Amino acid sequence: MFFVYFALWVVLNGKWTTEIAAFGLAFAAIAYFFSCRFMGFSLKTDARLMIRAWQAVRYGVMLLKEILNANLAVMRMVLDLDFEPKPQLVKFNSGLKKERHRVVLANSITLTPGTITCLLEGDEFLVHALDESLVEGLDDGVMITRLKEMEAGK
Amino acid sequence: MIEWIRFILTALLMIAGLVIFGISTLGVFRFKYAVNRMHAAAMGDTLGVGLCLVGLAVSAPDFFVAAKILMVVIFFWLSAPVSSHLLCRLEIETNERLHKYMTVHEKTLAQEREEKEEEA
Numbered sequence: 001m002f003f004v005y006f007a008l009w010v011v012l013n014g015k016w017t018t019e020i021a022a023f024g025l026a027f028a029a030i031a032y033f034f035s036c037r038f039m040g041f042s043l044k045t046d047a048r049l050m051i052r053a054w055q056a057v058r059y060g061v062m063l064l065k066e067i068l069n070a071n072l073a074v075m076r077m078v079l080d081l082d083f084e085p086k087p088q089l090v091k092f093n094s095g096l097k098k099e100r101h102r103v104v105l106a107n108s109i110t111l112t113p114g115t116i117t118c119l120l121e122g123d124e125f126l127v128h129a130l131d132e133s134l135v136e137g138l139d140d141g142v143m144i145t146r147l148k149e150m151e152a153g154k
Numbered sequence: 155m156i157e158w159i160r161f162i163l164t165a166l167l168m169i170a171g172l173v174i175f176g177i178s179t180l181g182v183f184r185f186k187y188a189v190n191r192m193h194a195a196a197m198g199d200t201l202g203v204g205l206c207l208v209g210l211a212v213s214a215p216d217f218f219v220a221a222k223i224l225m226v227v228i229f230f231w232l233s234a235p236v237s238s239h240l241l242c243r244l245e246i247e248t249n250e251r252l253h254k255y256m257t258v259h260e261k262t263l264a265q266e267r268e269e270k271e272e273e274a
Contacts, residue, residue, distance in 0.1 A: 008225075011222055013218075014222070067200050068201065071197055071201040074181070074193060074194065074196075074197050075174070075177050075197065078177055078178070078185075078197075079177065081184075085190055086256075086257065088257050089252065089257065089259060090262075090263055091261070091262045091263070092262045092264065093264065106235075107232070107235045110236075111200060111231060111234070112200075113194075113197040113200060114193050115193075116193070116196070116238055116242045117235075118239070118245075119246065119247075126246070128189055130193040135263070
């Protein structure tokens with residue numbers, strides 16, 4: 001998280017000088033102290049997350065691919081003028097244990113066109129899908145299996 | 155030479171993004187029900203904005219401007235689902251005649267799959 005703050009500071013400054021870097025380090029430290037104190041971050045969990053940062057990158061790349069596929073599917077539906085969508089409202093249990101991973105999954109589902117997470121209570125997802133074909137792979141697709149792998153710590 | 159490659163790449167990405175925006179606008183008008191329309195609008199929100207801004211980032215004068223533009227994409231993709239989730243939730247929770255507009259599944263997907271297997 002410290003590095004994220006520092007990178008934000010530098011990028012938003014738009015230049016790289018010693019002064020900016022020094023101020024950035026100081027302010028990132030202050031912001032990081034604040035988020036440790038009041039927002040539940042801690043050095044220990046952050047260190048653990050950093051070791052597994054490449055998993056997040058891999059998830060991001062896969063999410064990009066999913067977004068592209070879903071976009072193409074929905075585009076085909078829009079351009080096929082005879083097509084009438086059959087909207088579905090489905091429920092499923094993700095089986096993910098941590099709140100963080102559930103939120104990531106819900107956000108990813110909403111981000112891919114054609115599916116929107118309507119309700120997330122406990123472990124139960126309520127998802128609205130534009131068509132029957134988009135329902136498949138919601139609860140056993142790539143996104144959820146990858147998240148389960150991340151949870152298991154592989 | 156490199157300027158030309160950058161220009162062509164930018165133009166291609168921007169045109170692709172705008173085409174997607176066009177299709178998503180068409181979809182907003184073509185589908186019948188509010189939540190269905192949101193799916194079409196989500197298309198412009200994700201790939202449309204993404205392609206346009208990546209095109210701009212390619213043509214940016216230096217690294218920091220490109221990084222800022224890419225950051226816009228990331229923040230946009232983090233925040234856009236939240237608003238569409240809230241809109242959809244409002245619709246689902248307040249509409250009393252959901253059955254008219256969509257197939258409502260009472261059972262979870264796993265249960266439905268099990269039942270299908272038992273039948274087969």
